[in-house]
Amino acid sequence: MSSVLTNEILITVIFGIIGAVAFTFIGLISGTDETATIAPLTLLVILLGAPPAAVFTFFLSGAIAKHMTHAVPTMLLGIPGDTMAIPLLPEAQMMRSLGIPHIALRKAISGAVISAFVAVPVAVLFATILAPFADTVQSIAPWLFLVAAIGIAYASPGRWAGVVALVPFVILILGARALTSNYDVSLNISYFLAIAVGPLIADLALTLGPSSRKDMERSEPKTVALAPDIKGWKGYFPNPLKVLDRKQIGYTAAASTVSSATFVFSPVAMTVLMGELVGARIKNGYHRLTTMVSAKNGTTESTYIAETLIPLVAFGLPLSPLAAGPAAPLFNAPPVFETNQETGVINNLSTYLTQWEFLLYGLLAVVTATVIAYPFAMNYAYRAASAVVKHISHEAVIAVFTGLVVVISIWEGGILGLLITVTVGLVGGLLGRLFKIHGGVLFMGYYVALFSVPALINLF
Template structure:
């Protein structure tokens, strides 16, 4: 308890920063979680923020983003991030009915309730799985291989995703061998390259005449923004109550889908979002009720999957054994020289060893509270103004440039010109796999772990 209270101020401060930053980032359509959450969390770790602050920054940021990503999704019809893609069809139908404001309020309210349920459920499931932590650590190199294949097959690429692992793993092994001859060991540069791979592909495409012609626009994009109808209903000064915005059936649906998706932490978050939505849809006949309830459950699932897939591997195993843990949450496991995870040598010195289960639970609830205080009223009251500002004033090119600049600085810091070359190479190849083959970033992160952990174990067996 004493340690908990000592680190409480920094946890509150970093949680507030994470909630504010990612509540704003979530409004910007197309800001992928891996390309935003992972690099900024990595920076927080590298500048020396204590573990409690790192954790609340990450979790409050993730929760906030999955509230405000509903704003462009519901009002503009452009997904706020990858997790918002499954919401698009139902959101379009709600806009056609003239009630996008109701869709937004219900989706964000579902996310609030889901975040608190998911923290509790994830800690419980992690506690139940933790006795198997040593066993799983012993078979981790093989488990990473199985998990990589399973995650790849569950992606939209299916078999192509599994086959794409082979050249990507070979690329990582080759780059490691090359940098090793110059006595340069890299980890962060690989993560950064994977995280902003699609951005790197676009930047390279602009340099080619054909690609530049395809990306060129002669006039600003035309975006329809739904009317500002009913967003301030019920008074603007009182804190919104999600239990008044959702009916009893919708609250029950969010509670059930959040608990189920928290337990299935090894599956793709996007796949779980679709599945939970379909489970709710199949049980409701009335059209409007079915649409609004499905959206509520889906957006709640975007919260629960991210929370559970980060918390359970951290608490139970200390290994990144989920798509989220291997993707946006990867810096919590590997961020040399602060955090290191290497089951082959038995080295697990990351956030899982820095915080106890009770601390994860307490700081997890704190992150949910801070994100709710910041992002929930913002999304409920100022959604239309925020969406209008982003559409008319915010330059996506500037956002891309900011994250590319961040990657350049961190890559040079880790490995000089070698770090930058590795980030560019991995980003270009990984980005093409994401864009063309339709694997997601979590597959490529698992491919990295296969290269550094599974391949040496396989070679040792057959040598």
């Protein structure tokens, strides 16, 4: 093995460990949205010059680790760790009422481990089957973006209101691009950051108004009840195959396989759907709850993995809510990565890695995240949740990511880049509040503005 290859593998492993460690702790902090955390940090890794394999491993190990530890605040505190943890709340609340949140936590985290190992090979296999149709998909990509955007918007809580909200947002993107072109400023990253932190920008802006600020004010600190710390295994590394029973392993693996063969549906919707399908087949109340928890949290892993791998391996285009959201830097991170359907330029992560490399580095990411996040969450969930509630300031976390957004926006487009980021983020955040749409809808709207609108104009 050459020294160059050995060094690249070593760097990849190091970045995988960094991603797993970082997002193991980030996942413990409730409300840390995936798009607002994974996307900026992945973008930073890309801009720092990390090799493609290291970028991919960092992203995937971070996402997998986060979807293990996001179960800690969700199950123990009753507060969703992130957007993907919201579908877990009903079962989490029921098991808290029964006095067994520690069992819910074990089942959820162990389900995530099983799903991660299932999802990577299944997603790569399905992507390989779809790959021969890549040229056809690329030729009709503008229309796929349009259809996908409408479908994802309709699948959001806003339904038709979400579809309607796409129109002004697409117009805003078109206008912003026309404005920046007049000043010889080309923005790409800033739009992704703006959409990712849109809710944050909207909340900060709303605090400036007396009426909205009054709604956000709290008279006293929030109190939470922390579940007891009960350990039911020996040693540091528990066996997920023993934490789950055979039926739970089978149902979780089946849900992961099905959700790993999809890539155009909302991950939240898939999580709810898989949980309901599994729950409908189990009569015993306790067993139904524990199995639904493992299957649902497993689906949060499998959808993230599949919706990243399939667009990368099969098409090289961001044709999924995840690829257009948290995984967007893997497709567009100028000057390193660029995906431009107008010019025919596809120079993104799919250009640098083969199908086998995606499989191998994907499994490396799974192993890395499992070795770091799984035993940590299983052994130290109580102490970690307690420390986060007592000592981690949400304001400090917000400040860190706000600073990162400001630096990258100014780096890419100067003051104009920062103004565009704030404007797009504010509008996107308000649309999310008023029309109940999530970041995935807005990301698809961005691609509609880039690819679908020019194609529509050419028809007339």
